[in-house]
Amino acid sequence: MFLHQLNPTMKAFTIVIIVILLALIFDPITPSILFLTTIILMFVGGKVNWKRYFLYLLPFLLFAFGMFWTTLIFAKQPDLPGQTITILTFDFPRESFIVALALAVRVLSVAALSLLFIFTTNIVHFILSLIQQLKLSPKIAYGVLAGYRFLPMMKDELKVIREAHRIRGVNQVSTIRGKWSQYKRYAIPLLASAIRKAERTAIAMESKGFTGDRSRTFLKQFTVSGKDWLFLVIMLTLYAVAVYTSYSLGFLKLYDGEL
Amino acid sequence: MTPHVTVQDLSLRFEFVERDTLSGISFSLEQGESILVLGPSGCGKSTLTLCLNGLYPRELDGALSGDIIINGKPTLSYKPGQLSRIVGVVFQDPETQFCMLTVEDEIAFGLENIAVPREEIEERIDDALRLVDMEHFKQSTISTLSGGQKQKLALACILAMRPNLLILDEPTANLDPIARIDLIQTIKRLKSELGFSLIIIEHQLDQWTDLANRCLMFDKNGSVFFDGSMQQAIRSHRKEIEGEGIWLPKVTQQVLPYVNDKTHDVPLTLEDFSREAHLWSGIQWDENVENIELETQDIFLECNQVSYIANDKTILKDISITIREHEFVAIAGANGSGKTTLSRILAGLQRPVSGTVFLGGKPLTEWNEGELRKEIGYVFQNPEHQFVMNTVYDEIAFSLQMKGVHESEIQERVGRILKLLGLTSYTKNHPFTLSQGQKRRLSIATMIVDEQKMLILDEPTFGQDAATNYEMMLMLEERYQRGTGIVMITHDMELVHNYADRIIVLHEGEVVADCRPAKLWQQPDRLLREWGLDLPIQVKMQRLCKKEDQYHVPTST
Amino acid sequence: MTNWRFKEIVVLSALSVVFAVVYLAFLPVGKLLFGILGPIGYDLIFGIWFIVSIIAAYIIRKPGAAFLSETIAATIEVLIGNAVGPMLIISGMIQGAGAEAVFAATRWKNYSIWVLMLAGVGSSITSFIYGYFMGGFAALDTGYVIAMFVVRVISGALIAGLLGKAISDGLAKTGVLSSYALGKEVRKGKVA
Numbered sequence A: 001m002f003l004h005q006l007n008p009t010m011k012a013f014t015i016v017i018i019v020i021l022l023a024l025i026f027d028p029i030t031p032s033i034l035f036l037t038t039i040i041l042m043f044v045g046g047k048v049n050w051k052r053y054f055l056y057l058l059p060f061l062l063f064a065f066g067m068f069w070t071t072l073i074f075a076k077q078p079d080l081p082g083q084t085i086t087i088l089t090f091d092f093p094r095e096s097f098i099v100a101l102a103l104a105v106r107v108l109s110v111a112a113l114s115l116l117f118i119f120t121t122n123i124v125h126f127i128l129s130l131i132q133q134l135k136l137s138p139k140i141a142y143g144v145l146a147g148y149r150f151l152p153m154m155k156d157e158l159k160v161i162r163e164a165h166r167i168r169g170v171n172q173v174s175t176i177r178g179k180w181s182q183y184k185r186y187a188i189p190l191l192a193s194a195i196r197k198a199e200r201t202a203i204a205m206e207s208k209g210f211t212g213d214r215s216r217t218f219l220k221q222f223t224v225s226g227k228d229w230l231f232l233v234i235m236l237t238l239y240a241v242a243v244y245t246s247y248s249l250g251f252l253k254l255y256d257g258e259l
Numbered sequence B: 001m002t003p004h005v006t007v008q009d010l011s012l013r014f015e016f017v018e019r020d021t022l023s024g025i026s027f028s029l030e031q032g033e034s035i036l037v038l039g040p041s042g043c044g045k046s047t048l049t050l051c052l053n054g055l056y057p058r059e060l061d062g063a064l065s066g067d068i069i070i071n072g073k074p075t076l077s078y079k080p081g082q083l084s085r086i087v088g089v090v091f092q093d094p095e096t097q098f099c100m101l102t103v104e105d106e107i108a109f110g111l112e113n114i115a116v117p118r119e120e121i122e123e124r125i126d127d128a129l130r131l132v133d134m135e136h137f138k139q140s141t142i143s144t145l146s147g148g149q150k151q152k153l154a155l156a157c158i159l160a161m162r163p164n165l166l167i168l169d170e171p172t173a174n175l176d177p178i179a180r181i182d183l184i185q186t187i188k189r190l191k192s193e194l195g196f197s198l199i200i201i202e203h204q205l206d207q208w209t210d211l212a213n214r215c216l217m218f219d220k221n222g223s224v225f226f227d228g229s230m231q232q233a234i235r236s237h238r239k240e241i242e243g244e245g246i247w248l249p250k251v252t253q254q255v256l257p258y259v260n261d262k263t264h265d266v267p268l269t270l271e272d273f274s275r276e277a278h279l280w281s282g283i284q285w286d287e288n289v290e291n292i293e294l295e296t297q298d299i300f301l302e303c304n305q306v307s308y309i310a311n312d313k314t315i316l317k318d319i320s321i322t323i324r325e326h327e328f329v330a331i332a333g334a335n336g337s338g339k340t341t342l343s344r345i346l347a348g349l350q351r352p353v354s355g356t357v358f359l360g361g362k363p364l365t366e367w368n369e370g371e372l373r374k375e376i377g378y379v380f381q382n383p384e385h386q387f388v389m390n391t392v393y394d395e396i397a398f399s400l401q402m403k404g405v406h407e408s409e410i411q412e413r414v415g416r417i418l419k420l421l422g423l424t425s426y427t428k429n430h431p432f433t434l435s436q437g438q439k440r441r442l443s444i445a446t447m448i449v450d451e452q453k454m455l456i457l458d459e460p461t462f463g464q465d466a467a468t469n470y471e472m473m474l475m476l477e478e479r480y481q482r483g484t485g486i487v488m489i490t491h492d493m494e495l496v497h498n499y500a501d502r503i504i505v506l507h508e509g510e511v512v513a514d515c516r517p518a519k520l521w522q523q524p525d526r527l528l529r530e531w532g533l534d535l536p537i538q539v540k541m542q543r544l545c546k547k548e549d550q551y552h553v554p555t556s557t
Numbered sequence C: 001m002t003n004w005r006f007k008e009i010v011v012l013s014a015l016s017v018v019f020a021v022v023y024l025a026f027l028p029v030g031k032l033l034f035g036i037l038g039p040i041g042y043d044l045i046f047g048i049w050f051i052v053s054i055i056a057a058y059i060i061r062k063p064g065a066a067f068l069s070e071t072i073a074a075t076i077e078v079l080i081g082n083a084v085g086p087m088l089i090i091s092g093m094i095q096g097a098g099a100e101a102v103f104a105a106t107r108w109k110n111y112s113i114w115v116l117m118l119a120g121v122g123s124s125i126t127s128f129i130y131g132y133f134m135g136g137f138a139a140l141d142t143g144y145v146i147a148m149f150v151v152r153v154i155s156g157a158l159i160a161g162l163l164g165k166a167i168s169d170g171l172a173k174t175g176v177l178s179s180y181a182l183g184k185e186v187r188k189g190k191v192a
């Protein structure tokens, strides 16, 4: 449960730092290690619905795979065309292969890091913590929070619009093309209803005394404590270990200003 | 002592609207006083609440003139947000007044805004929830609450902020009769405990009258034509009240035709009536005893062992009912008993988890959508769910245009309906800018113009004034006379009593009664209460009179 | 942000949320095109990812609308949990800044169709520069990179600029925008 108790802002900060550090690395080993250790950390320090977790991870896997193939195929001429690697009877330059692999695994490890944040953080708490730690304007923060409420409503909203059309005798179609044109027809009403709801929420908030200035109290208070620094240290250590291992294996390749 | 609230010559006009919505309103309210605000649907009552809590003119697109003085200071001189410590409004539509995800956060939000210290927030949340009897829902997600619970939560949010002035805008419109009485009792209790001033906007006055005797009556043009006690209003302004279509308490409506002596105080409540029931023995009670033999018509819609489950919760259990051609059926039951769900299944909008609905002997699923819509018309509980067009006129004309009716005929028919429902001056308005009651009427008009064989309506008459309620029922009645079957969900027992051939009662997803209304009223009170139903006022009054007779008979012989 | 009405902020964020979902829905489309045509396939529909800044700015017409809406949309996209990761927020900010710069150049006064299309191009340019460094375009052939850039600029102008305007105008017709700059302009036009 350790991960759930961290200050959301500090957690986000730590993860962004690691992601930036990862962007400096161009070899496949460092991100692979970080990818695995992040998942292990989730397992140890968080309470996670793993089925859902892997469901979320799946699109990233596909994306990484696509990234790998395309980088491999569209890569520019390598410096050492001599060294090649054979996959399914095709020859590829070894250098391109490594770069492609590096980019693909980087996608995965960044995915694991962001999923760590998403699966252990309550979004409302995150926004509240942004107001408290980063002095984000409450006017914007609560505005976003109000908008965020529409997320679960959008599906219902679409259903409502569809039913209205059904009940009024607008013919429904079941072909894919028909569905597409239907969605186009619903797009404007859907947006309109989002705007209308937003407006009403704003009125409701203001009539409950919301002004957007900073002189407010918080039921849920967020502070930065030792735990949060510990998490930062853990993540940096993992990164260092990964880089060192890669270096020892002779793979480490930093971003060297190539354009 | 200066009055708590003073409104002086308040007028308001929305941008791009030709006439004033509120015109020349003046009244004042003492600290701790309660007042009923009455007026026809669309006269500007809800608009007034937004003026009182200072949101208008700040958020108004339009012009406002006149003064509103609260606690000795004009609303304009309060800083934004400051006024909400004094004035708390529970808005008309419970769906649109929440801004957080959970009950606890929602109540906390208002308290945080007015910078209540953190330790105290906790306490006040618990207090407020206790007041409305919802302690167990502290951690609930708001979207899972039933209509009645949402209404109570809205009240709790405002109460937690401890306003001096509480404004309730139709707080009971969608509640079942029992929940409604409970809510009014709660407010009565709170008022005596906390002593706030109270402004109540309502169409249905019963039970409110002993809480607030003074009433402020609006006419269609948005000006006040009466300010005083209900009794006085009935004595001196009966014509106007009838002309504007303002409801009187139901007991009063029943006895008024028999009042000859203008100086006599007419009864406003059942208690008043029971004290003098002997005076009213001459009342002729109209019984709804049309002797249509229910069993003789052909079966139109048949619902066979239908069940519905959502999120592991059984909402409908094994429902089998038949609806014959040309019947007027009411469906009633407590909030959350499954009425809306059932009606959606009957209309073919939702598929049951198990069971089948047959229309003309063919399962609904086998019907072509276009054909089905010619058979069954449906009116959603939430009027806004009905709308697909951008103007009031287009909204009604829509189905006629779809059918290719000639333009001149469309104009004629739409014009007639708009006139009957009092919407003529709103033809070009966007449906969403109408008042709550106007939206309700428009959503029904969209179905009434067409010629379906049966109409299913989910609470068609909520939020209506007496005149529009009458017009609407007349239109439904007319469709009925022309052969359309009507299935109507309603919490209004008078409507059931006066119009329905048959009533189906749902209780926790099961049909517990399916009979003529007159027969239902003979069920034990305890049972009716449990089902969230109340006796119609006529029946109650009739019984009081009967008791009186029994009491008098032995002594007189 | 002091001259913003709170209502406008909430509406802006509601738009951002809706488009965050739209963005997510287009992600598989992008990936499919990417899979078929390579990186340039992505650029074909890249304009969709700037559309909310054009719409928000065109409707509300206040400084910051383009930047803020894109940033919020990207944040929501990350928070829903199905995007490229937290760095997407940075991409969002950079895209938003591109459009914002164009509106700033007109002092937030001109919202003609050309300006809207230029704003889409602005986002294309900033996002491309960013993508070049972060997305590893460095590893690609130079000619190919130039082709990608041209495609993205066109996509920004057409999808973000033109389509964004069309959607907003459609929305204004429904009357919901009556208290925002665009809605007021439309209604004034009608009355006059």
Ligand SMILES: Nc1ncnc2c1ncn2[C@@H]1O[C@H](COP(=O)(O)OP(=O)(O)OP(=O)(O)O)[C@@H](O)[C@H]1O
Residues within 6 Å of the ligand: B014, B017, B021, B039, B040, B041, B042, B043, B044, B045, B046, B047, B048, B092, B433, B434, B435, B436, B437, B438, B463
């Ligand atoms: N934003 C708006 N723009 C234009 N007209 C409006 C707007 N809001 C309300 N109106 C109009 O103002 C009038 C008064 O509306 P209001 O909601 O105050 O009525 P009401 O008395 O509360 O009615 P009901 O009993 O049906 O709730 C209506 O005719 C409505 O169409």
Ligand SMILES: Nc1ncnc2c1ncn2[C@@H]1O[C@H](COP(=O)(O)OP(=O)(O)OP(=O)(O)O)[C@@H](O)[C@H]1O
Residues within 6 Å of the ligand: B144, B145, B146, B147, B148, B174, B176, B310, B311, B313, B315, B333, B334, B335, B336, B337, B338, B339, B340, B341, B342, B381
């Ligand atoms: N999709 C759903 N998921 C979970 N619960 C649902 C869903 N739809 C309805 N319910 C629940 O089913 C019950 C019946 O809902 P329904 O809307 O049919 O009630 P109702 O009788 O129409 O009540 P009211 O008089 O308040 O309109 C309620 O408790 C409601 O919370």
Ligand SMILES: [Mg+2]
Residues within 6 Å of the ligand: B045, B046, B047, B092, B169, B435, B436, B437
């Ligand atoms: Mg109202």
Ligand SMILES: [Mg+2]
Residues within 6 Å of the ligand: B339, B340, B341, B381, B458
């Ligand atoms: Mg219902």
